[in-house]
Amino acid sequence: MITIRAAHITDTPALTILMHHLGYQATENDVHDRFTHILQHPDYLTLVAVDQDGIVAGMIGLIKSYHYEHNGCYVRIAAMVVKEEFRRLGIGKQLMLAAEQWALQNNANALLLNSGKREERIAAYAFYQSLGYAIKSSGFVKWLDQ
Numbered sequence: 001m002i003t004i005r006a007a008h009i010t011d012t013p014a015l016t017i018l019m020h021h022l023g024y025q026a027t028e029n030d031v032h033d034r035f036t037h038i039l040q041h042p043d044y045l046t047l048v049a050v051d052q053d054g055i056v057a058g059m060i061g062l063i064k065s066y067h068y069e070h071n072g073c074y075v076r077i078a079a080m081v082v083k084e085e086f087r088r089l090g091i092g093k094q095l096m097l098a099a100e101q102w103a104l105q106n107n108a109n110a111l112l113l114n115s116g117k118r119e120e121r122i123a124a125y126a127f128y129q130s131l132g133y134a135i136k137s138s139g140f141v142k143w144l145d146q
Contacts, residue, residue: 002091004098007046007059009035014048014056022081047098049082049091058082060095064106075103077113 007015009032016031026034038044043065049058061079066072077099082092103111 001052002057002089002094003050004047004094005050007035007048009039011035011048011056015046015059018056018059018081018083019079021083022079045102047095047102049086049095051086057086058091058095060099062099062102064103064108067110070109072109073107074110074112075099075106075108077111080113 012032012035013028015035016026016028019026019031035046038046038061043063045062047060047062048056051057058081059079060077063076063078064073065076067074077096080092080095080099082095100111
């Protein structure tokens with residue numbers, strides 16, 4: 001049995017582990033600092049999937065934004081991960097459905113995400129497409145602190 005709930009600052013250790021599963025190395029202090037800022041912003045929501053033993057099995061991070069090219073708003077999935085040992089149990093689908101519900105509650109007309117073009121993301125691509133997501137565009141990034 002999995003429960004989807006809003007993440008709390010006390011989930012920082014579990015969120016740190018999940019960031020590692022997602023391929024991003026960060027210290028618990030780093031994640032705590034980031035999450036402290038995220039929790040203060042009303043257009044952000046972090047949900048966690050928790051099993052019956054209280055183990056955080058996965059998370060999804062959401063950001064509400066406004067379109068420039070269309071009317072209305074959208075929700076961007078900024079992070080989504082399920083621990084390897086909990087994959088293929090429907091937890092990712094539950095998190096994605098919870099994201100859709102939050103988007104609808106916020107009158108969003110789209111839900112979007114980016115997924116890296118790396119070999120280990122092939123299964124993620126298939127997962128998102130199975131939920132009705134279409135590959136639409138390429139993403140670009142330029143880090144300004146280097």
